[in-house]
């Protein structure tokens with residue numbers, strides 16, 4: 001069972017995020033970076049499946065700047081067998097299409113039975129790359145899964161995905177792509193021996209050239225959609241504190257909901 | 265600008281509100297650019313819904329009324345939409361940012377090689393039909409404006425409950441359009457086997473107009489009954505904080521926040537929820553926020569329109585009764 005997990009390095013969830021001075025990006029000073037939380041569910045699921053089957057490799061893949069290597073090392077420490085870091089100055093400013101194109105090229109160098117993605121990267125909150133790669137690789141996918149069972153012969157799987165008011169249960173042929181949601185599993189942490197072992201695990205670095213992708217096929221110039229302006233959300237301010245005893249406060253609230261908010 | 269296609273989501277033969285919201289947004293953009301608006305509806309026993317789409321603003325409606333397509337399939341639905349888009353000069357494809365739309369939007373964009381903007385809260389376009397979309401990022405900590413550089417095959421999903429719905433034109437005659445070929449279902453490698461309906465809510469969180477949420481302040485799972493009684497009175501959906509979900513009081517499908525659902529109802533009532541930044545990420549775009557918490561320093565009060573500092577076990581039942589009384593008077 002060969003499994004790939006595509007991971008992205010993103011600012012930690014508790015970070016304060018502010019736009020940069022020119023409003024074209026975020027201000028990255030002082031931010032700490034982590035593996036995208038939804039990608040951790042993918043890694044955990046990959047490790048679980050490998051343990052169940054008793055053989056195979058788990059490969060983590062990421063596109064990003066030099067710093068991204070830290071995220072990949074974390075995944076190796078948690079238990080992935082090898083890592084692929086794709087970096088190239090030409091990639092800066094790439095849109096979903098370009099990222100999907102490059103990941104596809106890297107994924108096609110091997111035969112993977114399952115490829116995991118996060119349901120979305122918590123920086124751009126886009127939720128598109130995994131589905132896009134599935135289309136480019138002509139593989140079936142299930143997005144936003146919270147349960148996965150792989151058949152003993154490794155040829156099929158049953159995936160659950162949450163929909164409004166229920167759960168879709170989907171039969172799918174492998175190889176396939178899944179994007180992961182919370183509830184799929186509880187990701188393990190890196191152990192101290194794991195951290196030590198990670199240093200010896202293979203880390204391959206690819207440039208666009210290694211993947212046979214022209215530098216002008218990606219990047220800001222080629223992006224069909226670009227970030228124009230970032231701003232903080234409109235600040236909500238504290239409204240009315242309703243005073244008095246419980247009865248009085250509730251009466252005041254009901255009046256405001258009725259007259260001001262016009263809820264009923 | 266070429267045509268605007270609206271994928272009109274239905275479940276169990278009934279159009280979702282978000283389908284009308286997407287249609288409303290399409291009509292608005294079309295009025296600025298003279299584009300035509302075509303709606304697509306796929307499912308089983310849905311012909312009458314097609315007429316509703318027409319009355320609410322679609323110039324023509326593609327109907328795929330076929331039991332084989334009753335269940336969602338990314339591949340099948342994606343192929344249908346891409347085929348329809350390619351028949352004519354298509355600039356923009358809209359749908360709701362629901363479980364279905366979040367899967368289908370990127371699929372269609374990938375099939376057509378067009379740009380994708382997910383979970384938009386505002387949509388504009390220039391004279392040629394290139395869109396400028398406003399969408400939250402970083403769990404709502406940033407609002408971004410993204411600009412498309414092409415007017416071909418742009419795909420956008422719209423956050424539910426944000427865009428307004430058109431008035432119906434009751435006299436409008438529906439123009440039906442045919443589809444030449446449908447995808448071969450026997451070739452699908454991913455097939456919905458069944459849908460388990462959750463005992464959960466009659467009203468889904470992401471679509472609810474009013475949400476009443478409970479947090480760790482409830483102290484025990486059985487106390488969610490208080491939240492449910494208030495929700496029932498208001499016709500609201502029930503939500504929960506992560507603390508309540510992690511404690512096993514409610515399944516994850518109830519969770520609001522960064523790693524749960526993003527909601528923007530007209531009214532969000534947070535009971536016994538501190539209002540951590542990760543919780544706010546999922547609900548701070550609600551129109552009105554009410555906080556009930558015994559700690560006057562709880563961060564939730566900083567974003568609440570109306571706050572009551574007090575014991576929820578006392579306040580919530582009183583509130584339920586007071587609203588019942590008002591509703592009975594009406």
Ligand SMILES: Cc1cc2nc3c(=O)[nH]c(=O)nc-3n(C[C@H](O)[C@H](O)[C@H](O)COP(=O)(O)OP(=O)(O)OC[C@H]3O[C@@H](n4cnc5c(N)ncnc54)[C@H](O)[C@@H]3O)c2cc1C
Pocket residue numbers: 013037478479480481482504505506507508519520521522523524525535536537538539540541542543546556557558559562574575576577
């Ligand atoms: C990566 C990450 C992702 C996360 N994602 C989410 C998410 O999606 N959603 C989410 O909600 N959280 C999320 N969290 C967790 C978040 O940080 C908080 O821990 C969580 O929201 C707290 O839930 P709570 O408000 O119910 O509990 P608490 O913070 O413990 O608050 C309970 C509140 O109840 C009040 N209270 C107690 N008794 C009463 C009473 N009798 N009457 C009135 N008030 C009372 C208390 O004053 C207190 O303010 C995430 C955290 C991380 C690190």
Ligand SMILES: Nc1ncnc2c1ncn2[C@@H]1O[C@H](COP(=O)(O)O)[C@@H](O)[C@H]1O
Pocket residue numbers: 006007008036038039061062063064096099103116117118119120121122124125126127128129130
């Ligand atoms: N630069 C990247 N490198 C590797 N994987 C990525 C990258 N960007 C996105 N992904 C994967 O695609 C998922 C969805 O990302 P997005 O569509 O950007 O929200 C993430 O959870 C990752 O699994």
